[in-house]
Amino acid sequence: MKRSEINATIKKMEALLDECRFKLPPYLYFTPEEWADKNHEYDEIRECELGWDVTDYGEGKFDTLGLALITIRNGNIHNPKYPKTYAEKIMMCDSGQVSPMHYHENKREDIINRGGNDVVFTFYNADQSKVHRTEDGRNIYEKDLVNDVLIYRDGRQYKVKAGEPVRIHNGESITLVPFQYHEFVIPEGGPALIGEVSMVNDDHTDNFFYEPLGRFPTIEEDEPAYRLLCTEYPAAKD
Numbered sequence: 001m002k003r004s005e006i007n008a009t010i011k012k013m014e015a016l017l018d019e020c021r022f023k024l025p026p027y028l029y030f031t032p033e034e035w036a037d038k039n040h041e042y043d044e045i046r047e048c049e050l051g052w053d054v055t056d057y058g059e060g061k062f063d064t065l066g067l068a069l070i071t072i073r074n075g076n077i078h079n080p081k082y083p084k085t086y087a088e089k090i091m092m093c094d095s096g097q098v099s100p101m102h103y104h105e106n107k108r109e110d111i112i113n114r115g116g117n118d119v120v121f122t123f124y125n126a127d128q129s130k131v132h133r134t135e136d137g138r139n140i141y142e143k144d145l146v147n148d149v150l151i152y153r154d155g156r157q158y159k160v161k162a163g164e165p166v167r168i169h170n171g172e173s174i175t176l177v178p179f180q181y182h183e184f185v186i187p188e189g190g191p192a193l194i195g196e197v198s199m200v201n202d203d204h205t206d207n208f209f210y211e212p213l214g215r216f217p218t219i220e221e222d223e224p225a226y227r228l229l230c231t232e233y234p235a236a237k238d
Helices: 003-019 040-047
Strands: 051-055 067-073 086-093 098-103 109-116 119-133 139-144 149-153 156-160 166-168 173-176 180-185 192-199
Touching: 003 051, 003 067, 003 086, 003 109, 098 119, 098 139, 109 119, 119 149, 149 166, 166 173
Parallel strands: none
Antiparallel strands: 051 067, 067 086, 086 192, 098 180, 109 173, 109 192, 119 139, 119 166, 119 180, 149 156, 149 173
């Protein structure tokens, strides 16, 4: 992705957050220059990768395959300094954009439509009796194309057919469980503001994409950064 595209996406998400009256912690407004002076008081932000995250999954097709998100709070399963057992994100996905098919082995999460457009999900169970090896050398489970999927939606439990669209309106939420393939797309009509409340989030080892994808973008620096991404913080000054 070009840095200019990342900058424009963050500014668009800031405008949507203001429109939906969703307020952010102060550190999410730090400039790159302000980050350069931050000491070890901010290590939790650095080491738990809190903050801005804009991804095209390494495919260079952000308009159709992309997501902007902020990790507001998180623990770190690799570091006992951060024993939180929960995480929270806020995300923006625009019309025509897809958050691609994947499952988690450990994380259970609630996805909440906080405002803007609808969010349309597709679900499959992961068939734990069938494994395929991806091009990047990972073993992941096949999608179960036959059996119905149990849906947990705002306290209601019901089943849908594998691959059947499930539309989530403003204020509604859905619970995603381990080994449940999920993908969502935003229909015409503008972006959706999407919340996530979950167990600890580990983007490095607990995302199992059905098609081999990267989690973070390769960035072409065509202009200065407006905000630093969560993978870009400088080391503490002191």
